[in-house]
Amino acid sequence: MGQNKRKRQDEDSEPVADVANNGSGVGVGETLSRMNAASPSESSDRNGAQSPDNAQYRNPKKKRVDGAKTKYPDLTYVDGKMQSSIRIADLQGLMLYCLADGVAPQWISVKHSGHMRKVVVLMVPGLEMGMFDGTIPLEPIETSQEEMNEKPEGADESAEDRVATDFKRWKQGLAPPDRSHLFNPRHLFPDSLPEPLQPLAKVFPHVWPVKAPGDNKYNKVHSPLQAMLLSALPKSRDDPKHKGPRAAKVERGFVVQRTPITAFIHSSMDLSDSEYPMHPAFSSTEQEKSSHAEARQRNGQTAENGWVDTNVPSLEAGDVPDAEVEKGSMTAGKEVLAVDCEMVKTEGDNFELARISIVNWSGDVVLDELVKPSRPVIDYLTAYSGMTEEGLKDVTTTIEDIQKRLLELITPRTVLIGHSLNSDLTALRLTHPFIVDTTIIYPHPRGPPLKCGLKWLTQKYLNREIQKGTQGHSSIEDARAVLDLVKLKCEKGERWGTSDASNESIFRRIGRSMKPGKTPAEGRTGAVVDWGNPERGFGSQATVAIGCRDDDAVVNGISAAVNGDETNQAIPGSGVDFVWGRLRNLEQLRGWCTRLPDANNSNESTTVAPQEEPSDGSTTTPEALKDAVARTVSDISRIHESLPPCTMFIVYTGTGDPREVTRLQAMHKMFREEYNSRKPWDELTVKWTDTEEQALKKACERAREGCGFMCVK
Missing domain, CATH: 3.30.420.10 (Ribonuclease H-like superfamily/Ribonuclease H)
Known part of the structure; x- marks a missing residue:
């Protein structure tokens, strides 16, 4: 299982990473950093000075935890050379590498990963990369800030435009243009951030572009929750000469439920x-x-x-009357x-x-x-x-x-x-x-x-x-x-024959991995902390599921889950090994969700009233958005402060702004219903042309552009 995934290194040796992973990066950080050591780097560390480790960021070296000497875990990466954004699946792979049976990621290097005690993953929909570069104003825009609003070269280039540009250069015998600046993590400097975001620079060294799952061809954005909390079943050793689809696999916990045909x-x-x-x-x-x-x-x-x-x-x-139906x-x-x-x-x-x-x-x-x-x-x-x-x-x-x-x-x-x-x-x-x-x-x-x-x-x-x-x-x-x-x-x-049956809960997967040094061996534990009643959803497979009414309760719930809580006997005494939580106040304020759990009944949901739109056409004013972001950032900082040492803290937003995708998809659905009824074109209340199709394609691409942060406490 997870404790036998690789040999441990000597006390002072560098970790050797597995390159078999399908991550989206440039190779293993430690190895490639040495290969590139001969060429100077223009990157700077978080304090603005040139890094002595060839553009790698390292957390300050820590020798002791609870007074005992230890190999402190650390995250490093090679600056530059990224040709695509990391995905939510890559963040999941990083967590599984540290706690379970995952393979070493290629886009980042984890030193002493076996000494990572816990992992906390926090989803914060509503935060966007544009808040960090000034394209989404959190403060009144001044003339001196115009440079902040300039987007990086190629930021507005669609996926189709990139393919066309690459093909044109290929015909000319030229290499594709360097777009690594669009995908590399960006250093967080307090002085260059809007005031509400400045506390994040004290916790995280970088903000990473993180791409949500989806399908650009068919204009779809897939669930960022499933991307993190569902894991593909391990591949079996099939006959390499086998042709066609592999035999169906199901998770170990799949429950066979005999169902009458009337249900289908x-x-x-x-x-x-x-x-x-x-x-x-x-x-x-x-x-x-x-x-x-x-x-x-x-x-x-x-x-x-x-x-x-x-x-x-x-x-x-x-x-058919019940009396005429044979039982079963x-x-x-x-x-x-x-x-x-x-x-x-x-x-x-x-x-x-x-x-x-x-x-x-x-x-x-x-x-x-x-x-x-x-x-x-x-x-x-x-x-x-x-x-x-x-x-x-x-x-x-x-x-x-x-x-x-x-x-x-x-x-x-x-x-x-x-x-x-x-x-x-x-x-x-x-x-x-x-x-x-x-x-x-x-x-x-x-x-x-x-x-x-x-x-x-x-x-x-x-x-x-x-x-x-x-x-x-x-x-x-x-x-x-x-x-x-x-x-x-x-x-x-x-569930048979659906994607749900071919995946397994991430909590079940980490539960198969044993905690190192435990006698007798104990499986790792996990918790979900979310609004409403998480036991009905992804939390059903977790050791602990904590329902909350607001973000403040989520902060307290994560702290209790990771550290232990004497008042909650379901939580192990030393806390769980993995926690997934979600903050939703910012998402609600920005109008990104239409339904939320009912505060009076955790088994029901209520419709969220749309926000009043200000005169400038945005959903919220910069002042209201600034206050909401400040509260959310404060909650993130509080969660970080509550974490025990040797805990990896990952924050991801899930998606970018999904509202335009939702609007256009509803418009397309109405068009299809009317068009399929053979209503004359002139009588259609909604007309769907190539203009709307291209608008949906671009909105889908933007909605998949999220961001994330990571560090080791």
């Missing part, structure tokens, strides 16, 4: 987002009926266009049919039904028919559909014949399952309200609009191959694969 039936919103044709049963009011009828008219999905609806008068018609049954009294269709391409670039296969819950074939397309075929798509001219030559069954049989087969208690079933139902010109789609219940790791392929899901979760060879797919084989995936989901529970 999709709502009308889920189906609308996946572009399903809407069944009339979803319309409960006259207004909804009229709206859905107009949408289907625009989409060409009416009876005049050859469409039919299954005989389900209302959603309640599909309910995964079907919950429903009839489950797995559907898969094959299509061919006909004149006019249309795709028409050529084969339909249906299997029941037992895997038996209920229907398997070839269908004659209504228009001449121009491409049989044999490699995918398996259809050939010879195979369809004598077929007389039409789509109308298939629709008639389906209307007899499908009842209000029938659940249709499939993979991207919206395409199959469109080919059948059929609507049904009770649907389970494997592309939804097995979401893509990067989220929608991406979808996992059926072949990939089958190989990963069922460990079998389908769709092999060049003779085309077998619709019966595909339908049975869908059926088995749904059965597996029902057996394992709702």
Whole structure:
């Protein structure tokens, strides 16, 4: 476990770091600093003098802790050469290296990491890098401060612009421009900081640009809480010759929870987002009926266009009385049919039904028919559909014949399952309200609009191959694969097949590492200190979860968790080894969150009223922001003062300002809902063009730009 991760060095030797980590930096600090020792550095230490250690920052050397001689832990790094910002995952890796089984980070060097007694990680949303360089004013701007507001060269350059610039220079035979100044940590000097931030310079030597997780291609910002508190499961030693996805892995604490299929039936919103044709049963009011009828008219999905609806008068018609449901049954009294269709391409670039296969819950074939397309075929798509001219030559069954049989087969208690079933139902010109789609219940790791392929899901979760060879797919084989995936989901529970199941709580991971020098061996402990009731979320896996009503309570809770508290028997006597906490007053003041835990009921949340906007258009005035930042910085300083020696203190903001991303995403969602209903462009209340798309892309990039601080007490 963690205590055996590497050999300990002699008392006076330098640490040798593992270079196998996938960090985002320039190499191990101690090693590279010696390699660069021959060239002078322009960097200065925190007091303004040139560093004797070639631009490394070292904490003042400390010889004793509690009167005993020890190898005091220390953080060092090489100034310059950073080509990307560190990530929240890198901060997590640093913590795991010191307390658990993590490998040595490449972007920073940790001297005597084995003597790091505790780690405290504090999330402070609302702080931004712009507060340190003056672009977000905390004080009235004077003429003499204009230089502070000048952004570093390339600060406004988007990721796409950087790629274009690099490609242009590559064609000219030039190296990419040096952008290390955008990613290097910046020294904190009290005299150059706004007054509210000056106390941070007494605690931390630098402020680091820290990038939040996300996806620029699809304009997403992922959770900074999950990035820190969830850890990827350790990689297994698979066959290096293995091709395709690896077998699914789950955390050791994964609880199998048998779940009926009714829990996975999709709502009308889920189906609308996946572009399903809407069944009339979803319309409960006259207004909804009229709206859905107009949408289907625009989409060409009416009876005049050859469409039919299954005989389900209302959603309640599909309910099964409890007396008819066998205890523990995964079907919950429903009839489950797995559907898969094959299509061919006909004149006019249309795709028409050529084969339909249906299997029941037992895997038996209920229907398997070839269908004659209504228009001449121009491409049989044999490699995918398996259809050939010879195979369809004598077929007389039409789509109308298939629709008639389906209307007899499908009842209000029938659940249709499939993979991207919206395409199959469109080919059948059929609507049904009770649907389970494997592309939804097995979401893509990067989220929608991406979808996992059926072949990939089958190989990963069922460990079998389908769709092999060049003779085309077998619709019966595909339908049975869908059926088995749904059965597996029902057996394992709702978390199965999601990213949650492939990660484990960081508290569980550090709990597997033993405390050094303890007899008998004891696992490391952790705590969550947050607003509301953290036991319901990430704190459920922690040794201690402390709920708070405000930031002052968070400060006191972190101190109690790390030092021990006689009044709280859940906290070990000497405190826990790892604490994660969050300050939220600044986040609330700036309008970054819309809901907060209810002060009167820790199990509920309340909506946060939007802040009154001042005349200059910002969310808060510089004076109000200055006071809030000063209080937050004071809380950070108080937490630092309460920490015991040999404790690493990490502060990270999570993200930058997310409000513009939230606004544009809501705008895009409204546009999609109206556009999917086939409303004419001139009648759309929201129009989404390339201008809005580029604005969202830039807002997403800005929202991922956070910052962080770290030191050893």
